[in-house]
């Protein structure tokens with residue numbers, strides 16, 4: 589399904605210099621981020637980088653030491669979670685196992701005092717949007733992982749919140765279901781144009797799904813941009829290695845590192861290398877080599893792969909090189 593184009597305009601949800609501590613340890617450092625109308629923003633970072641804490645702070649489930657949270661321009665920092673017009677879907681989906689699908693989807697609205705008949709009609713409508721209309725009477729424990737995930741998204745969508753916060757909702761699905769679930773996330777946002785913040789530790793998911801990608805490391809946002817920007821101009825060596833199908837190669841030099849993506853390395857005559865390992869990757873081989881400037885990985889057509897132990901020479905076009913200083917920060921070329 590093609591995603592609707594996100595509109596520009598003032599941000600729907602905004603975090604301004606948010607700081608959060610767990611005990612005496614600061615977990616989020618002056619974190620600022622905004623999500624625009626209709627946008628799917630993917631926040632990606634390794635385990636423990638603070639992704640869940642960030643979503644919980646936005647949702648009001650985590651007290652902030654300082655900083656502000658704004659929704660449609662209103663300061664909601666001091667509002668209780670139930671008073672914020674946000675819907676959060678947790679990694680474990682938090683479905684109620686003793687209830688059927690319809691009750692799981694409608695539970696929150698009924699608890700808020702909505703009329704039963706109205707809720708029933710809206711549950712039907714949202715279930716149809718997520719392709720689970722024929723499962724409404726089924727106990728959620730009798731559903732597959734993919735179906736449960738749809739129920740969780742439908743429950744979040746029922747209320748038509750101003751924005752969605754999704755905490756790794758795809759992480760427990762196998763690769764085939766994951767692919768399908770990605771399109772369900774698109775259903776969520778195409779329903780009413782509310783923006784979605786999705787967090788994941790999977791850089792592939794981030795690049796393939798996000799209108800924009802924010803990279804989080806140790807509680808700090810290190811880069812925000814379109815998938816193309818983050819991939820083509822990583823802000824530092826961490827982003828260069830973390831984001832992409834394979835980490836960027838980093839060659840040491842006196843004033844820092846030169847980076848080059850594996851797909852931009854070819855057989856040539858810039859650097860001597862010895863082949864250490866050759867991996868099968870469909871029509872390509874991923875070739876791991878060692879050089880005097882550090883390890884270098886390249887991709888070659890399977891039929892042109894060298895053998896382990898071969899001495900080869902590597903080359904590249906200067907246009908494909910990235911420069912980083914001693915602290916790992918990107919330098920202008």
Ligand SMILES: Nc1ncnc2c1ncn2[C@@H]1O[C@H](COP(=O)(O)OP(=O)(O)OP(=O)(O)O)[C@@H](O)[C@H]1O
Pocket residue numbers: 610611615633634635636637638639640641642789
């Ligand atoms: N309730 C808590 N009490 C103390 N420390 C916590 C608590 N929750 C999280 N932390 C710590 O805060 C840091 C950020 O955790 P958080 O769960 O936000 O990271 P994450 O990026 O979502 O990780 P993951 O991908 O593993 O879920 C981690 O170092 C974690 O150990």
